[in-house]
Amino acid sequence: MNPFEAVVIGSSAGGIKALSMVLAALPREFPLPIIIVQHLHPHSDSYLAHILGSKCELNVKQADEKETINKGVVYLAPPNYHLLIEEDRSFSLSIDKPVTYARPSVDVLFETAIYAYQDKLIAIILTGANNDGSQGVKKIKQIGGYIIVQDPATAEADAMPKAAIAASKVDSILPIEQIGPYLLHLVNRSIRLYRQCH
Amino acid sequence: MDDFETQNIELQLLLKAIYLKYGYDFRNYSKASIKRRVFHRLDKEGLESISAMQHKLLYDVSFFERLLLDLSINVTEMFRDPSFYLALRKFVMPKLKKHSFLKIWHAGCSSGEEVYSMAILLKEEGLYDRTQIYATDMNEVVLKQAKDGIFNISKLKQYTANYQKSGGLESFSDYYMAHYDHVVMDKSLKGNILFSDHNLATDGVFGEMNLILCRNVLIYFNRELQNRVLGLFYDSVSPGGFLCLGSKESIRFSKYSDAFEDVVRIERIYRRLNTDN
Structure with a gap:
């Protein structure tokens, strides 16, 4: 089994708190990039990066157009732009129409993450009050990526996790406080297994 | 794989x-x-x-x-990013007033919402009558929509709010007529706009401009094409003229970086340096 190469996360209503909890569980030397779409008001600025950065050890920043993706960095989609991943593992932005009423859209990030990382993806869906992300989850699952969904019972808004669970056979459904530790375990295990086989 | x-x-x-x-x-x-x-x-x-x-x-x-x-990229809105239009009004318009005749190029104008926004701004700043606006796009279907100046009424509330936030001086409803589910932009806004077919990937310079706007187009291009287009803008803007890009676009990673100074950095408003400086 190849080790994972990127983590993509989608969250909406209630997401800031949920993201803080997930990221707080990860060490500074976390070996993968983490790329996040959190739905925000179109005119909000970069405050989310400051909030999340203050809650965890990782470097959190808004993704820039054409920026090369690095491991151990948390990237956030800028408000009012879709965030896409290119095959050379850099970012593109677009102002295409909102997808499932959202810009940035989780589906757009997840679908294009497949172009760059194929099956070496871990996708996480957290709290949210719409169904953005469910199509992306379905496609990542189809190709063989790993899907974690926040237990709808622990989500501030349960529509988004429920839609993801309905759209595909997800790998893990976990309460929010277990997602960060489990992600770390999953990534470390995959790296160990990979080293044993090579 | x-x-x-x-x-x-x-x-x-x-x-x-x-x-x-x-x-x-x-x-x-x-x-x-x-x-x-x-x-x-x-x-x-x-x-x-x-x-x-x-x-x-x-x-x-x-x-x-x-x-x-x-x-083709055909998503746009009137006074998209109101703070940009406010900066344009405050920092660029006063400089443009020194010219007796102005040429403005709106590159990649799509269905024209931002072109009409510019026309309104120029009117309110007393510059419209001495300005020629060139509004170009590669797609003739959206260009036709731009020329018609007919927009869906559903977005009007947002456009009105954007207009107000951008420092608009009048009532936004002065600039259009509502007809059922759409609005028709006032004819007087169109007089000095030339809508024309132009492809940034393949076409060249067609005039010397005092101001070029190309917002949220470069994000769709790779670095090579971005450099081509920025070169085209460099060749098309007069020394001391202005270049405006989208809020997530920058000239700073291109080879033309040194040829432009920041006017309002955060709004991506640049000015071509005078070559004799």
Whole structure:
């Protein structure tokens, strides 16, 4: 089994708190990039990066157009732009129409993450009050990526996790406080297994 | 894995076929966006592969026209990013007032919402009558919409709010007539706008401009094409003239970086330096 190469996360209503909890569980030397779409008001600025950065050890920043993706960095989609991943593992932005009423859209990030990382993806869906992300989850699952969904019972808004669970056979459904530790375990295990086989 | 590589080959061939047959060059666009659009069109048409799509577009012009609409960037709004228009009003308009005649190029204008925004701004600043606006796009369908100046009424509330936040001096409703579910922009805004077909990927300079706006177009291009287009803008803007990009775009990573100074950095308003400086 190849080790994972990127983590993509989608969250909406209630997401800031949920993201803080997930990221707080990860060490500074976390070996993968983490790329996040959190739905925000179109005119909000970069405050989310400051909030999340203050809650965890990782470097959190808004993704820039054409920026090369690095491991151990948390990237956030800028408000009012879709965030896409290119095959050379850099970012593109677009102002295409909102997808499932959202810009940035989780589906757009997840679908294009497949172009760059194929099956070496871990996708996480957290709290949210719409169904953005469910199509992306379905496609990542189809190709063989790993899907974690926040237990709808622990989500501030349960529509988004429920839609993801309905759209595909997800790998893990976990309460929010277990997602960060489990992600770390999953990534470390995959790296160990990979080293044993090579 | 193999499927991915095959798809990439198909996509390359598709873009080449479009270029050879129809002259539109998408080969230096950001790939992820193009790929997503192509796959969505594939699903919608029930085609089984990109190769099948290539065959169809070579023989079916109407299919190509649908695909062209998918591939071109046609999302825009009036006074998009009100803070940008406010900065334009405060920091650029006073400088433009020194000129007796102005040329403004709105590159990649899509359906024209931002062109009309500019026309309104120029009117309110007393500059409209001495200005020629060139509004260009590669897609003739959206250009026709821009020329008509007819927009869906559903977005009007947002446009009005944007206009007010951008420092608008009048009532926004002075600039249009409402007709059922759409609005028609006032004729007096159109007099000095020339709508014309121009492709940033393949066409060249057509005049010397005092101000060029090209917002949220470069994000769709790869670095190579971005450099080409910025070169085109450099050659088209007069020394001391202004260049405005989208809020997530920058000239700072291109080879033209040193030729421009920041006017309002955060709004991506630049000014071409005088060569004799």
